Amino acid sequence: MxxxxxxxxxxxxxxxxxVHARALSRLPHHYPDAPLRPRLVAVADPVDDDRTRAAVSALGFxxxxxxxRDLVDRDDLDLVCVAGPxxxxxxxxxAAARAGKHLWVEKPAGRSAAETREIVDAVTAAGVQAAAGFNYRNVPAVEMARDLVATGRLGRVEHSTVRFLADYSADPDAALSWRFRTATSGSGVLGDLVSHAADLLRHVVADVAELVVDRATFxxxxxxxxxxxxxxxxxxxALGDVENEDYVSALLRLADGSRAVLESSRVAVGEQNRYTLEVHGTEGTVSWDFRRMNELQVSTRAEGEYLNAFSTTRFAAPGDGELGVFQPGANNPMGFDDLKVVEARRLVESIATGEPVGATIHDALSAAVVVDAMSESANERRWVTL
Ligand SMILES: NC(=O)c1ccc[n+]([C@@H]2O[C@H](COP(=O)([O-])OP(=O)(O)OC[C@H]3O[C@@H](n4cnc5c(N)ncnc54)[C@H](O)[C@@H]3O)[C@@H](O)[C@H]2O)c1
Structure with missing residues (x-):
């Protein structure tokens, strides 16, 4: 058949x-049982230079x-990837949801929670599926961390730290691209990196309940x-103003009563995607760093032992998350693009069954609400309750 x-x-x-196009093309290689086989029909991008033409041809559009507008309501499309600025x-x-298309929307889904809610409403009214680009959820080590928290292996979570540090805007001579302007980007590092960090915290530990934030544009x-x-x-x-933040630090109270510290920067010299999550519970700790994506540092204490508990490194192995789909044995690492293949697999499953699997536009809205609350807290210099 x-x-x-x-x-x-x-x-x-x-x-x-x-990355979306490659992930969809690779889907049948890694998931031959996937219920749908993607075909890249068309791409919309206003730039028509050698780079774009080479990509269109190499990817096989x-x-x-x-x-x-000439793409979203075509009747020869089932899915629209929303991957522009x-x-x-x-x-x-x-527009695509109203035209009955399923969506794969990159984060931040809108420039604000209000815009993201408009997407949620259109998706709900149309009854289509909408995945959100929260790829770090799909890291096997992160899935392990989530399981350890959910099954109580760490005991009661007391506090967590999530830090998303990057140097991608550290060069003062880097261009004033769409990312630095309110009209084109919305927030700065908040929408760009903190949306991932907020989603990760919520996915692994609990929803954010209250927060207080400081921010800076360096x-x-x-x-x-x-x-x-x-x-x-x-x-x-010409020189123009950077209109959004380079850096934020936040204290958070989560819905489970635990506390968290979040810090994010796009101008941190020497930090290349240092995206880390640490969760501390009464029975142990897990620690993950995107730079060593396939490893999870785990410490769970023995009965009666609170001091000097062992800390071990678990190298993701087949059976941990989706690693076995990509590699035959432990510590044959997965890479960034593989996370998007997992995302594509979950979206295709959602489309075929009508039941959402993986991160959705509703998760993007939750992250956007956190981001908006962070802006409010920084503007008003006070704690904000969500
Ligand atoms: N999930 C992740 O880890 C991750 C990583 C990077 C970027 N992103 C998100 O993906 C989105 C795109 O980021 P990027 O790094 O690919 O940016 P990019 O600058 O590399 O690419 C943006 C593309 O959109 C095109 N474009 C500009 N205006 C357009 C328009 N009106 N209609 C259609 N296309 C248009 C540009 O020509 C360019 O090819 C952003 O929302 C970003 O936040 C997510």
Whole structure:
């Protein structure tokens, strides 16, 4: 029996658009039992340069259009990947959902919780599935950490630390791209990295109940980007203001009564995607670092022993999360793109069964509510209750 097709359109063929396309193409290699077989039909991206043309051809898209409006309501598409800059997410996602398309929306889904709620409403009204790009959930070591918390192996969680530190905007000469402007990005590191961190904390430990936040913009001005400039390119035009934050630190109280510390920076020299999560419970601790994505540091105490408990490293093995789908044995590491293949698998399952599996647009809304509350706390210099 042939597997039915899932006809895919991608909006935005930068880093994430290409990762989505590759993940969907690789789906049958890793999951031959997947209920649908993706086919890359069309991509929408206003840039028509050599880089875009090479990507369109290498990824095997049938067609490239400039305007996403010429893509979302085509009747030869089932799924639309929303992978352009933040300012197009809401419009693309709402239009595509209204046209009956399933969605794979990158984080932050909207520039604010209000925009994200508009997507949720359109998705609910249309009865389509909508996955959110919270790929760090799919790391086998993170899935192990979640299981250890959920099954009580760590006892009662007392406190956690989540730090998302990156250097991608550390160069003061880096271009004033869409990421630094309120109209095009919404918030800064809050939407970009803290949305991931908030989702991870909620997924592994508990919902955020209250928070207080400080924030800073360390590089106040940058040079304008040339059209089509990528993330890491230098600015070339006039100096303009950076309109959103480079850094936040937060104290959080979670719904289970535990406490958390969250810190995130996009300008941290020497920190390349140092995304870490530590959870401390009455019976032990888990610690994860994206730079050693396939390892989980675990310490669980023996009866009566509180001091000097052993800490061990668990290398993700087949049976831990989805590692076995990618590698035959422990410590053959998975990579970033593999996390997106897992995300694609869960979305395809959701579409085929009508039952959401994996992170959804509702999770994106929860993260957006946390991000908005963080902005409110920083603006008003006070604790905010969610
Ligand atoms: N899940 C993750 O870990 C992760 C990682 C990086 C980025 N992201 C998210 O993915 C999204 C895209 O980020 P990126 O790093 O791929 O950005 P990027 O700058 O590499 O790519 C953006 C692409 O969108 C195109 N574009 C610009 N305006 C457009 C429009 N009006 N319609 C359609 N396409 C348009 C650009 O030409 C470019 O090709 C962002 O929302 C970002 O937050 C998620």
């Amino acid at each position: 042939t597997t039915p097709e899932l006809r895919v359109g991608v909006v935005g063929l930068g880093w994430m658009g290409q 049938g067609e490239h259009v400039a305007d996403w 933040n300012f197009v997410h809401r419009d693309v996602a709402v 590089i106040a001005q940058r040079r304008e980007a040339l059209p089509g400039a990528m993330h890491y390119e230098k600015g070339a035009g």
